[in-house]
Amino acid sequence: MRADIEAAALAAERDPAGVTLVAVSKTQEPDAIDAALATGQRVFGENRVQEAQGRWGPRRAGLPHLQLRLIGPLQSNKAEDAVALFDVIETLDRAKMARALADAIQKTGRDPTVLIQVNTGAEPQKAGVLVPDVASLLALARHEYGLRVEGLMAIPPVDEAAAPHFRRLFQIAANEGLSVLSMGMSNDYAAAIAEGATHVRVGSALFGERKALPGPL
Ligand SMILES: *Cc1c(COP(=O)(O)O)cnc(C)c1O
Numbered sequence: 001m002r003a004d005i006e007a008a009a010l011a012a013e014r015d016p017a018g019v020t021l022v023a024v025s026k027t028q029e030p031d032a033i034d035a036a037l038a039t040g041q042r043v044f045g046e047n048r049v050q051e052a053q054g055r056w057g058p059r060r061a062g063l064p065h066l067q068l069r070l071i072g073p074l075q076s077n078k079a080e081d082a083v084a085l086f087d088v089i090e091t092l093d094r095a096k097m098a099r100a101l102a103d104a105i106q107k108t109g110r111d112p113t114v115l116i117q118v119n120t121g122a123e124p125q126k127a128g129v130l131v132p133d134v135a136s137l138l139a140l141a142r143h144e145y146g147l148r149v150e151g152l153m154a155i156p157p158v159d160e161a162a163a164p165h166f167r168r169l170f171q172i173a174a175n176e177g178l179s180v181l182s183m184g185m186s187n188d189y190a191a192a193i194a195e196g197a198t199h200v201r202v203g204s205a206l207f208g209e210r211k212a213l214p215g216p217l
Pocket of ligand 1 (some may be wrong): 155203
């Protein structure tokens with residue numbers, strides 16, 4: 001998979017070192033995790049706090065260079081657990097969550113970096129702040145709550161071409177002076193890299209198809 005990402009970066013005339021593979025390990029069995037670790041993979045994405053605690057809590061101590069990224073929606077009452085476990089929280093999308101993260105950071109003494117999730121397709125069922133509201137949430141997160149916001153994340157609508165959404169996210173990030181762009185998954189990572197992704201979140205193309213998730217995603 002890393003070779004594919006490198007090839008996509010070179011095809012886009014980008015430095016492959018500028019694109020990080022986030023291995024999305026949700027629902028994977030321990031053997032699959034260990035196999036990924038054995039290849040040197042150290043950056044992992046998880047979308048549920050509790051599941052991630054079970055998987056990474058016991059492994060973490062022996063892995064000083066591990067980086068865990070929360071890529072799923074976060075509830076305020078899980079903010080403290082999330083801050084305690086994750087190094088990057090990619091899914092900030094509302095003021096209430098910014099406040100909960102700030103409180104959790106103060107309480108735990110940890111200081112994860114943060115991405116703002118943007119609902120580029122304005123899909124009613126999808127998490128993420130709407131495009132016109134990115135700037136105000138960014139200002140609030142930084143200035144009111146002191147969060148270290150370093151970029152944006154998005155999941156384009158499944159039934160539309162992804163590239164225009166990636167391009168929009170890139171433009172918003174450029175306007176706001178943000179350098180990190182988490183976009184692109186198994187089916188569209190190459191398009192995302194062509195549009196400037198710094199982090200691609202790849203699950204099934206790396207690990208194979210997932211088991212069914214327990215309950216709604
Ligand atoms: C599951 C998930 C991915 C990985 O999806 P694949 O299509 O398996 O690569 C990426 N991003 C988020 C937010 C996810 O929930």
